Amino acid sequence: MFNLAGKVAIITGSSRGIGKAIALRFAENGVHIVVNYVRHRQDAEETARLVQERGAECLVIKANVANDEDVVAMFQQIKERYGRLDFLVSNAASGVLKPAMELSSRHWNWAMDINARALLTLAQQAVPLMLDGGRIMAVSSLGSVRAVENYTAVGASKAALESLVRHLAVELGEKKITVNTISAGAVDTEALKKFPNRKQILDTALARTPMGVLTTPDDVADVALFLASDLAKMIHGQTVVVDGGYSIRA
Numbered sequence: 001m002f003n004l005a006g007k008v009a010i011i012t013g014s015s016r017g018i019g020k021a022i023a024l025r026f027a028e029n030g031v032h033i034v035v036n037y038v039r040h041r042q043d044a045e046e047t048a049r050l051v052q053e054r055g056a057e058c059l060v061i062k063a064n065v066a067n068d069e070d071v072v073a074m075f076q077q078i079k080e081r082y083g084r085l086d087f088l089v090s091n092a093a094s095g096v097l098k099p100a101m102e103l104s105s106r107h108w109n110w111a112m113d114i115n116a117r118a119l120l121t122l123a124q125q126a127v128p129l130m131l132d133g134g135r136i137m138a139v140s141s142l143g144s145v146r147a148v149e150n151y152t153a154v155g156a157s158k159a160a161l162e163s164l165v166r167h168l169a170v171e172l173g174e175k176k177i178t179v180n181t182i183s184a185g186a187v188d189t190e191a192l193k194k195f196p197n198r199k200q201i202l203d204t205a206l207a208r209t210p211m212g213v214l215t216t217p218d219d220v221a222d223v224a225l226f227l228a229s230d231l232a233k234m235i236h237g238q239t240v241v242v243d244g245g246y247s248i249r250a
């Protein structure tokens with residue numbers, strides 16, 4: 001239906017959680033997948049196994065997206081293997097959860113480098129490989145536009161990420177490369193286990209979500225697939241919110 005067979009995608013942070021769901025959804029549609037991770041090789045290999053089970057090729061690359069040398073080396077491998085790239089999904093994220101008054105420059109730079117600056121380096125490496133146009137997507141959160149307890153550094157980095165998406169969109173439109181953000185509501189992944197009030201976050205999200213269910217990694221992957229398809233060719237520079245309506249509540 002989406003006609004993506006034989007295309008090539010890199011999804012950063014696709015060893016687990018939302019990135020993994022996007023990798024599998026793309027693989028089901030015939031897209032060859034580059035799985036990226038930084039610490040947990042076993043998880044990345046499990047994603048690769050599931051990608052291959054769906055009939056797509058898979059390349060697993062360890063690279064810290066905040067490290068320029070790692071990113072350059074990763075794209076060198078993609079160039080050698082495929083000579084091209086169609087989709088870049090900048091999904092990997094990290095961050096220290098602390099009140100603003102307790103944040104150090106190191107905490108700030110950590111979040112900014114991994115969550116925001118990485119997209120710039122990734123895009124600079126990806127665009128020369130997007131020979132027939134392409135799609136760039138960044139995965140963000142509602143903390144980019146709202147104040148969430150202990151989320152200061154990550155929220156600010158997501159706001160920077162969404163701004164970068166708009167600037168890239170203006171620059172890359174003429175190359176027929178669309179650039180968009182997918183912003184998700186609370187999704188129960190490993191990332192949420194870092195929050196001491198995880199249960200409260202999930203209970204509140206569920207109670208406030210008009211659709212009556214929590215957003216899942218697969219829900220986010222469905223939107224990524226749509227944005228990758230021809231159906232979305234005129235969606236450009238936007239933030240698409242996937243949260244079952246959570247964020248529209250007063």
Ligand SMILES: NC(=O)c1ccc[n+]([C@@H]2O[C@H](COP(=O)([O-])OP(=O)(O)OC[C@H]3O[C@@H](n4cnc5c(N)ncnc54)[C@H](OP(=O)(O)O)[C@@H]3O)[C@@H](O)[C@H]2O)c1
Pocket residue numbers: 012013014015016017018019036037038039040041043063064065066090091092093094114139140141142183184185186187188189190191192
């Ligand atoms: N979960 C939520 O409630 C939620 C809501 C809205 C938006 N999001 C966003 O969705 C995205 C994915 O979140 P998630 O919940 O799926 O996270 P997750 O389960 O914690 O997975 C994070 C992934 O990123 C990788 N990663 C972390 N730091 C990296 C780095 N420096 N370089 C390369 N890879 C790195 C991890 O690899 P390793 O396992 O090797 O460390 C892992 O594959 C993030 O952008 C997040 O902000 C999440």
